[in-house]
Amino acid sequence: MNLAPILVTLGGGLLALILAIYFWMSASRGGRRTQAVFFTILAVVLLIVAAGLGWQRLGPNASSQQLVVVPRGPVQVRVLVALPVEPWVREAARQFNEKGLRQDGQPIEVQVTAMDGLAALGKFDRNEFGALTANQTRDQLSAQERQKLETTFPTVWIPDSRYLVELANALYKERLSRDVFLTDGEYRARPIAVSLFTWGLYSSRAAALEKKFGKIDWQVIHDAAIAKGGWPELGGDPAWGFFKLVVPNPRRNVGGLAAMIAAAGEYYDKPNISVAEVTDPQFQKWLKELMGALTDVGGASAYTAEDFALFGYSVGDGGQLLESDLLNNMAGIQKRWADPLVIRYPKYVTWFDFPFSIWMGPETTAAEKNAALQFEQFLLSTEMQKLAVAQGLRPVNNQVSITAGDNLFVQWQSQGIEAVVPRTTRMATPSRDVLQALLRWFDLNVGK
Amino acid sequence: MSRRKKNQQQVATRLLVGILGILLVMCVVLGITGISVLIESFRQPGQPAASPEVNTHNATLTIAVSPEKAVLLKNLADKFNARNLRTPDRQPMRIELIELKPDEMVEKALAGQAPFQALTPDSSLWLDQLNYRYAQAQQTEPGAIPPRLTGDGVRYAVTPIVIAAWENSARSLGWPDKAVGWTALQTRAQQDANFKWNHPSTAHASGLLATLAEFYAGAGVQRGLTAEMAQDPKTLEFVSSIEKTVRYYGEGELTVIQRAAQEGPKYLDAFVTPEQLLVAFNTGVFGKPPARLIALYPAEGTLWADHPLALLEMPEPTANQRRTFQAFREYLASAEVQKEILRAGYRPADLSLSLTGPDSPLTAANGVDPMQPKTTLQLPSPDVVVVVQNAWAVTKRRANVMLVVDTSGSMRGEKLANMQIALRTFLTQIPSDQERIGLVEFNTTVTSIIELDTLAKNRGALLREIDGLQANGNTAFLDAVRTAYRRLQQSSDGERINAIVAMTDGRENASVITLQQLVAEIRAGNQKTPVIIFSVAYGSDADMKILEALAEASGGQVRIGTPETIRELYKILSSYF
Incomplete structure (x- = not known):
């Protein structure tokens, strides 16, 4: 235990006391009393402080009690955010914090932690954030557990897609018999931006494929993936090697799961996919052949759009990726690899809507929940939605357009970006069983 | 009263006033210190009394760094520390480094007593292996989301693994007229007893890549290597025959290239190394190069050393260490640092920096081609990588x-x-x-x-x-x-x-x-x-x-x-x- 503060204050107090005695003695011999009074007051104050510190550090409840009522700090909004919207949300949080807004008289501080939606779901599943059990209250926690809750438990989760929220609710419904993220009311999970999954291919590779097969779709990609002779067989340069598919590892990035759902939609030519269909041996054979073209089976990266840009055509000729990620990397790819990407929209489209989901359990305070609402409103403001568009995301605020101004959507129209995507069919949100069947299949057949 | 006595009294009075002044200053300083400590303790609600061993406010982040980039990272960490950044509760954000080989990082992290809170090995494949082995130890069922020991890695510099050959050796292998690959290198080593080549052990990304290439060739496939294929006796026999041509193994890429700088072409004809070290060699970082090294980008495909920086989640870092991690991550991504990374011969993560611009050392004169590699070797799943590493111990020379x-x-x-x-x-x-x-x-x-x-x-x-x-x-x-x-x-x-x-x-x-x-x-x-x-x-x-x-x-x-x-x-x- 560190006793230095007590000893230092006590020393100061005793010194002041000695001086006070000296001056009182001087005063009794006709000296001035002002100094004597001053040192007396100083000695009393310091000795009281020393006693207070001593009580706090050495008293019977030293480890768990404070001497006086603890003043309240800022209201923290801890936001767990999906990787594709992290730069936007982080910048928004910075601007929000600078505004100095308050909740219940206390300043609000938004803290952002980036985490892939599936990774976060896994942490919720394993209760690594330390959520309370059905019979537990905050008062029952030890000081250490309470501190962990107050510094790390997420106030808000912004996963990639609302189906992750539904999966989390399903998990907690079994444990707590209630939803932890609401689907209606003031605190409901609300999308803050949208991004679609599109085909992104290096233009040299796209030209070869389109020449041989016509319009790019999952079947074309499958046929390219199984070409035993690699690119020479597909009409490309032998130096390109085999056709390399870029799809995130669904164990590391929920985008990979979205890609498998989209592939299933095209395979069956319908937007609703059942467990029976994803477990059909014919479909699984087709999917395995497709996944055989992945460059990194182990999933070295959680974030494949970054791979696509950093490692260029060496790791992937093309793949189905998030439009916003592709848009953010278009210029960099063109600069580094001298071969721009082209964008093609699939027939069955999947998308992420990044729901702002406020945790509704007792792990966070009412003030934190309300402060989170303030931050949500800030993200939905016109100014922040424009910032989202600047980062390649589609806004959810109708006041903001993606066709006006010099934004990434306008800038890359020549490469195939479409502001309005009218010819596609929206894939229905798959059930939890379908998602788990696909993940299990991936574990056992590709990523094992 | 004599003048002398009067003077003595004046001196004594001044001395007394001086002593009292000093004592007053000491009282005030000690008092302010004590009061500020008391106030500070009130500012930390709910904190348990911290033991000296566990400082929950600690903002010093120790990062394990792989040897080949230790000098660069030390330089960057020093500059970061010189900025004297502080956390919201006024703790100094500091970066400390510990140099470890990637496989040592994995072992220490899995043992649960890692002397670091973040790590930056030479390749993400070590993070995969770490998380794979951690998940295995937790006995995760298929279909469940496996736990991870590290957070998501961020990249600040990447470099492809290449075969470095002296210009004469490169020409004898067919460069620049034809693509040279692993097969050409292996064939040459088997046919020419005087041809000396080397790759590091599988404890380094470049050693693992070279070994993987041998297993692919031995299994007769270019994709879809499985554990069964890697353990097939025919594959092992093939790999063993190739490994017999290796001159000797050694400490790692950095030592090999330093020796190449000292001894020149008589040391080795070719060796497997990250492109960055080859650029550093040709630009004179290790002294005047005895001859030029050429980067051969294997035709069958290569791997990238992608130098991820990731936070270790167990034991859990403090909130302040997370803040330091975030600050250092942002520092590494800054334009100033990214330019420094490019000057060191890496390909920076910032795509706005041109690899062919006037400030880039990635030039043909320095033996490299920034438009390469055209293709990569398929990296198998972590369990197959583990099999390959274990099998190498059996097949190595x-x-x-x-x-x-x-x-x-x-x-x-x-x-x-x-x-x-x-x-x-x-x-x-x-x-x-x-x-x-x-x-x-x-x-x-x-x-x-x-x-x-x-x-x-x-x-x-x-x-x-x-x-x-x-x-x-x-x-x-x-x-x-x-x-x-x-x-x-x-x-x-x-x-x-x-x-x-x-x-x-x-x-x-x-x-x-x-x-x-x-x-x-x-x-x-x-x-x-x-x-x-x-x-x-x-x-x-x-x-x-x-x-x-x-x-x-x-x-x-x-x-x-x-x-x-x-x-x-x-x-x-x-x-x-």
Whole structure:
């Protein structure tokens, strides 16, 4: 235990006391009393402080009690955010914090932690954030557990897609018999931006494929993936090697799961996919052949759009990726690899809507929940939605357009970006069983 | 009152006022300190009394860094620390570095007592392996989301793994007219006994890549390598035949390229290394290059060293350490640092920086092509990678190593005791019991010989001999080396690496053979069965002229050790076999 503060204050107090005695003695011999009074007051104050510190550090409840009522700090909004919207949300949080807004008289501080939606779901599943059990209250926690809750438990989760929220609710419904993220009311999970999954291919590779097969779709990609002779067989340069598919590892990035759902939609030519269909041996054979073209089976990266840009055509000729990620990397790819990407929209489209989901359990305070609402409103403001568009995301605020101004959507129209995507069919949100069947299949057949 | 007495009173009064002033200042300072401590303690609601061992406010982040970029990271960490950033609760954000090989990072993190909170190995494949093994230990069911020991890695610099070849060697392999690949290199090494190449052990990304390429070739596939294929006897036989052409292994890419800078083309004809080190070599970072190295981007595909930086989640870092991580991550992504990373020969993560611009060292003149590589080798899943690593330990080129140990009188005391520890460490570090090790002890004459045999049979005898070493007499170093050399020549085992690790701490003064005679014998004998001599100068009195001559004649190395470093040196030397 560190006793230095007590000893230092006590020393100061005793010194002041000695001086006070000296001056009182001087005063009794006709000296001035002002100094004597001053040192007396100083000695009393310091000795009281020393006693207070001593009580706090050495008293019977030293480890768990404070001497006086603890003043309240800022209201923290801890936001767990999906990787594709992290730069936007982080910048928004910075601007929000600078505004100095308050909740219940206390300043609000938004803290952002980036985490892939599936990774976060896994942490919720394993209760690594330390959520309370059905019979537990905050008062029952030890000081250490309470501190962990107050510094790390997420106030808000912004996963990639609302189906992750539904999966989390399903998990907690079994444990707590209630939803932890609401689907209606003031605190409901609300999308803050949208991004679609599109085909992104290096233009040299796209030209070869389109020449041989016509319009790019999952079947074309499958046929390219199984070409035993690699690119020479597909009409490309032998130096390109085999056709390399870029799809995130669904164990590391929920985008990979979205890609498998989209592939299933095209395979069956319908937007609703059942467990029976994803477990059909014919479909699984087709999917395995497709996944055989992945460059990194182990999933070295959680974030494949970054791979696509950093490692260029060496790791992937093309793949189905998030439009916003592709848009953010278009210029960099063109600069580094001298071969721009082209964008093609699939027939069955999947998308992420990044729901702002406020945790509704007792792990966070009412003030934190309300402060989170303030931050949500800030993200939905016109100014922040424009910032989202600047980062390649589609806004959810109708006041903001993606066709006006010099934004990434306008800038890359020549490469195939479409502001309005009218010819596609929206894939229905798959059930939890379908998602788990696909993940299990991936574990056992590709990523094992 | 006399004037003198009056003056004395004035002096005493001034002295008293001065003392009182000082005491007043001390009171105020002590008081303010105490009060501020009390106020600070009120500002930390709900904090348990922190023990000295666990500082929950700690904002110092220790990062494990792989050796090849330790210098760059140290420079960047120093600059970051000089910024004196602080957390919201006024704790100083500091970065400290610890240099570790990637496989050591994995082992320490899995053991749960890692002396670091973040890591930046040379490749993400180590993070995959770490998380894979951690999830396995947690016994995650298929379909469940596996737990991870690290957060998502961020990248600040990447570089492809290439085959570095001297310009003449590169041309002889077909560069620049045709694409050169792993097959061309392996074929050349098998057909030309004088062709010397090397790759690091699978503890490095470049070593793992080279080994993976051999397994792909051995399995006869270019994608979809499975554990079954990797363990197939035919694949193992093929890999073994390729590995027999490896000159020797070693400490890692950095040491290999440093030696290439010292010794030039006679050292190796080709070796596997990250592109960045090749650029550094050609731009004179390791001294004036003896010749130009060319980066050959394997036609079958390569891998990228992507240098991820990731936070270790167990034991959980403090909130302030997370803040420091975030601040350092942002610092690494800043334009100023990204330009520095490019100048160091890496490809920066910032795509707005041109690799072909005037500030970029990634030029044809420096032996590289920034538009390469065109394709990568498929990286199998972590379980297959583990199988390949384990299988490599079986298929790697085996070694015959004679340890020559000086026990002359000058070795008495701490020197000999530390030498004994070093020798034991050497035996412990040798990865396989199938390696053959022998020992020659000498002082005035050769006093004891443990004949070459596999460690499985020889370990006990070697340890007994090491434990019983006693210092006495003169130094017949050359005679001892000749004894070891003749043993290796007599075994005439060209399939294995044949090496002598010869240590002495003093001047030669008792041998029958002369240096010239021994050098001539080595030069002649090595035509038949090459034996490499690693000469170890132990302390400052060792005869460097003799040690250098022996190393030079055999294509070996001279290493310098002290009682403080000898154990680490022998540990390093063990990585060559």
